[in-house]
Amino acid sequence: MTTQTPKRLQFIADELARLRDERLFINIRTMESAADGWMEVDGRRVLNFCTNNYLGLANHPRLRQAARDAIERWGVGPAAVRTIAGTTALHLELEQRLAAFKGVEDALFVQSGFCANQAAIPPLVGKGDVIFSDSLNHASIIDGCRLARAKIIVYEHCNPADAEAKIKEHLPQYRRGLLVTDGVFSMDGDVAPLDKLYEIAERYDVMTMVDDAHGEGVLGHGGRGIVDHFGLHGKFDVEIGTLSKAFGVVGGVIAGKKIIVDYIRQKARPFLFSSATTPADTAACLAAVDLLEESEALVEKLWDNARYLQAGMQELGFDTGSSQTPILPIMLGEVGLTKEFSRRLFENGVFAMGIGFPTVPKGKARIRVMNTAAHSREDLDIGLAAFAKVGRELGVID
Ligand SMILES: *Cc1c(COP(=O)(O)O)cnc(C)c1O
Numbered sequence: 001m002t003t004q005t006p007k008r009l010q011f012i013a014d015e016l017a018r019l020r021d022e023r024l025f026i027n028i029r030t031m032e033s034a035a036d037g038w039m040e041v042d043g044r045r046v047l048n049f050c051t052n053n054y055l056g057l058a059n060h061p062r063l064r065q066a067a068r069d070a071i072e073r074w075g076v077g078p079a080a081v082r083t084i085a086g087t088t089a090l091h092l093e094l095e096q097r098l099a100a101f102k103g104v105e106d107a108l109f110v111q112s113g114f115c116a117n118q119a120a121i122p123p124l125v126g127k128g129d130v131i132f133s134d135s136l137n138h139a140s141i142i143d144g145c146r147l148a149r150a151k152i153i154v155y156e157h158c159n160p161a162d163a164e165a166k167i168k169e170h171l172p173q174y175r176r177g178l179l180v181t182d183g184v185f186s187m188d189g190d191v192a193p194l195d196k197l198y199e200i201a202e203r204y205d206v207m208t209m210v211d212d213a214h215g216e217g218v219l220g221h222g223g224r225g226i227v228d229h230f231g232l233h234g235k236f237d238v239e240i241g242t243l244s245k246a247f248g249v250v251g252g253v254i255a256g257k258k259i260i261v262d263y264i265r266q267k268a269r270p271f272l273f274s275s276a277t278t279p280a281d282t283a284a285c286l287a288a289v290d291l292l293e294e295s296e297a298l299v300e301k302l303w304d305n306a307r308y309l310q311a312g313m314q315e316l317g318f319d320t321g322s323s324q325t326p327i328l329p330i331m332l333g334e335v336g337l338t339k340e341f342s343r344r345l346f347e348n349g350v351f352a353m354g355i356g357f358p359t360v361p362k363g364k365a366r367i368r369v370m371n372t373a374a375h376s377r378e379d380l381d382i383g384l385a386a387f388a389k390v391g392r393e394l395g396v397i398d
Pocket residue numbers: 112113114115138140141182186211212213214242243244250251252
């Protein structure tokens with residue numbers, strides 16, 4: 001039964017109709033098994049190229065066991081915010097282990113990477129301050145900046161010269177400045193020029209923050225992240241991270257100089273006003289850190305797979321954009337073609353989502369292929385064969 005839309009809600013009906021007309025409406029698929037190399041999705045078993053489960057930890061036996069053990073000892077929910085009664089020994093252990101892993105003085109564990117940006121930015125800058133932000137920064141950075149109510153100056157994507165020009169022009173009119181950038185940009189897989197950005201920020205005495213969500217577990221020695229990749233230990237003031245991508249669980253981290261982490265512990269609203277992560281999640285994150293510290297094998301497998309898949313796609317004639325990481329965009333251009341491509345891949349047993357406006361600019365729609373360490377060579381060959389078949393059917397390749 002559909003009811004008549006009341007006049008006060010008509011704007012919603014109009015907007016939903018517009019999204020459908022412009023083929024921008026998001027249809028959400030249902031996962032019916034654990035995130036892994038292969039998954040049950042909408043009633044069929046498919047090769048999974050969609051998740052950020054870089055190292056295949058989301059369904060790893062060691063993490064599953066750690067979560068079960070934590071439930072036996074700690075129960076299921078913290079039932080409090082961290083600052084009242086939600087900080088368990090598990091949370092503190094994870095924070096110390098993450099700080100050691102990343103080579104920073106201190107770390108604060110929060111509910112998600114999205115939360116980490118909301119938590120970290122507003123205490124650092126406010127009215128009368130200025131933020132210098134890369135034009136392709138993640139939505140959670142943008143929202144964190146908006147919450148801070150500081151002036152936001154956007155510099156050209158990965159362009160240190162433009163960042164410097166903007167700092168020179170605007171900084172003198174404000175009390176203090178913060179430069180913030182994604183480490184790895186999640187739609188193109190390119191890497192921020194962190195060394196150059198650091199040099200500039202240092203010269204003008206601007207605070208620095210990098211969001212390493214797609215760098216942790218991927219870049220640097222044994223997946224220690226983008227700061228390690230550039231050898232900039234101790235230089236960036238704040239590193240944001242997530243435990244929901246390569247670490248395979250959920251949660252966010254604010255890492256860096258002790259004075260900053262201490263300060264954010266006193267001020268961050270998602271930390272003060274939203275309950276702690278569960279014992280099971282926290283213990284699973286700890287098991288992920290254990291695995292990363294024990295061996296670099298999963299990180300190496302991920303990169304081997306990434307190189308193989310990228311070479312295979314290029315050999316087939318696909319445009320793979322400008323990625324420097326395992327994120328592999330297959331550039332198709334039009335959103336309609338991209339959606340059809342993704343639909344046909346699914347029919348052929350491969351799950352890879354099309355991404356269009358507003359997540360990427362108009363005319364730059366693509367399929368984003370995410371391999372993982374849970375995929376075998378044989379899996380990748382199955383994926384390549386499906387891309388070849390659909391690519392030929394749709395006239396994208398010869
Ligand atoms: C995915 C992502 C986040 C959000 O992390 P969650 O833990 O999923 O909330 C934040 N920043 C960047 C750059 C990301 O890519």
